[in-house]
Amino acid sequence: MMKTMLKRVWQAIPSGIVCLCVIFALFGYIGSIMGVPNMLNTIMKTAHDLLLNTVFYLMGICVITGAIGRLFVEFGVVSLLEKLLRPLMRPLFNLPGVASLGAVMTFLSDNPAIISLSQDKRFSSYFKKYQFISLTNFGTAFGMGLLVMVFMVGQGFYIEPLIGLFGAFVGCIVSTRLMQRKILKAYPQYAEEQVCDPHEVEEEEQKEEQKSLFLRTLNSLLDGGRTGVDIGIAIIPGVLIISTLVMMLTFGAGANGYDGSPYQGVELLPWLANKIDFLFAWLFGFNDPHQVAFPITALGAVGASLGLIPGFMSAGWVDGNAIAVFTAIGMCWSGYLSTHTAMLDSLGYRELTSKAIVSHTIGGIAAGMVAHWTYVLVMLI
Incomplete structure (x- = not known):
C-alpha cells in the first residue's frame, strides 16, 4: 500500500521540477566547495583545453584509422580476416x-557499423532472429577498438592493450551469449525464426566502373578519412560534457587552492x-580511487573516457594493470548506454533495450576482471 502511494506521489511531481532539483x-554542491566563479571558470577552461588537446588528437586518430579501415575493405583485407575468423x-x-x-x-570504426551491415539482406539471411538481435551486443564489444588500441600505444603502452583486447573478447562472449539467453526466454519462437528467407534474397549485382589502382587507393583513403572526421565530431559532446563533469567530480584543488x-x-x-575500494581492488586491481572515473565515463562515451588518460598519467594515477583494464572496459562498453x-x-x-544493457554491463565487468587477472599472470611469468 505504502509503495503504491509513494509511486503515485512520484508520478504527480512534474519532471521539470525533478530536473531542476x-x-x-x-x-x-560543487559551487559551495569551489566557489561559483571558480566553478564556472573551471568548467569553461577544462572544456576548452579538452577540445584543443584531446578532441583534435582523437579526431586525428579517427581520420587515420578510418582511412586504413576503408583501405582494408577496398582491397579484401576485411574479407580475408572474415574467412580466418569464421571457424571461431x-x-x-x-x-x-x-x-x-x-x-x-x-573494431575499425564504431558500434553502429554493424547496424549498417545488418541492413544487407545477404548478410542478415544467415541469422536466426535471436542471433540477429544479439549483434547489438556483439558489435558494441569491439566498437572503436582500433582507436582505443592506437591511443593506448600512443601513451607508451604495448603489451597492456593486447591484454585488454583479450579481456574485451571474453567480455563480448559473456555479453552476447547472455543476451541470446534473455531473448530466447522472452521470445522462444525466435530460436527457429529466420530474419529473412534465404530463398527470397535476390542476388544483387554490383556493377562498378573499372577504376585504376591509384584511384581506388585515393578514394578509399579520402572516404575513410571523411568517416573519421564524422566520428571525431561525434565524440566532441561526450568528451567536453561528460569528461568535464567527471573530472570536476574526480580531481581536487590546485596547489594554490581553487x-x-x-x-x-x-x-x-x-x-x-x-568506501568500496576493496571491491574495485579485487575486481580490477585498481590501486587508486581516481581510476574508477574511467569505466564510469566509458558507459556514455569511450572517446570521453580516453580523454581522462593524459590527466591520470600526469597525476601518477595510472599503471600497466590500469591500462589493460581500461582497454578492456573501454572497448567492451564503448559508450553502449548512448x-x-x-x-x-x-x-x-x-523493447529489448533493457535486456541488452544489463547483458552488456555484466560483459564489461567480466572484461575488466579477465584483463586484470591476465595481467597479473603475465607479470608473474
Whole structure:
C-alpha cells in the first residue's frame, strides 16, 4: 500500500521540477566547495583545453584509422580476416561465420557499423532472429577498438592493450551469449525464426566502373578519412560534457587552492570509491580511487573516457594493470548506454533495450576482471 502511494506521489511531481532539483543540487554542491566563479571558470577552461588537446588528437586518430579501415575493405583485407575468423564464431559466440565481418567493421570504426551491415539482406539471411538481435551486443564489444588500441600505444603502452583486447573478447562472449539467453526466454519462437528467407534474397549485382589502382587507393583513403572526421565530431559532446563533469567530480584543488584553473574539482568520486575500494581492488586491481572515473565515463562515451588518460598519467594515477583494464572496459562498453537504444531501435526491437544493457554491463565487468587477472599472470611469468 505504502509503495503504491509513494509511486503515485512520484508520478504527480512534474519532471521539470525533478530536473531542476538535480541540477541545483549537483552544481550547488560543487559551487559551495569551489566557489561559483571558480566553478564556472573551471568548467569553461577544462572544456576548452579538452577540445584543443584531446578532441583534435582523437579526431586525428579517427581520420587515420578510418582511412586504413576503408583501405582494408577496398582491397579484401576485411574479407580475408572474415574467412580466418569464421571457424571461431559458432563455438564461441553462437553466431554464423559472417558475423565476424561485423566484429572487424566495428573494431575499425564504431558500434553502429554493424547496424549498417545488418541492413544487407545477404548478410542478415544467415541469422536466426535471436542471433540477429544479439549483434547489438556483439558489435558494441569491439566498437572503436582500433582507436582505443592506437591511443593506448600512443601513451607508451604495448603489451597492456593486447591484454585488454583479450579481456574485451571474453567480455563480448559473456555479453552476447547472455543476451541470446534473455531473448530466447522472452521470445522462444525466435530460436527457429529466420530474419529473412534465404530463398527470397535476390542476388544483387554490383556493377562498378573499372577504376585504376591509384584511384581506388585515393578514394578509399579520402572516404575513410571523411568517416573519421564524422566520428571525431561525434565524440566532441561526450568528451567536453561528460569528461568535464567527471573530472570536476574526480580531481581536487590546485596547489594554490581553487582559482578557476582547468582540471580542478571536488574529489567526490574518489571519496565514494574509497568506501568500496576493496571491491574495485579485487575486481580490477585498481590501486587508486581516481581510476574508477574511467569505466564510469566509458558507459556514455569511450572517446570521453580516453580523454581522462593524459590527466591520470600526469597525476601518477595510472599503471600497466590500469591500462589493460581500461582497454578492456573501454572497448567492451564503448559508450553502449548512448548507442544501444538507437541500435536496437533501428533493428526494430526497441523493447529489448533493457535486456541488452544489463547483458552488456555484466560483459564489461567480466572484461575488466579477465584483463586484470591476465595481467597479473603475465607479470608473474
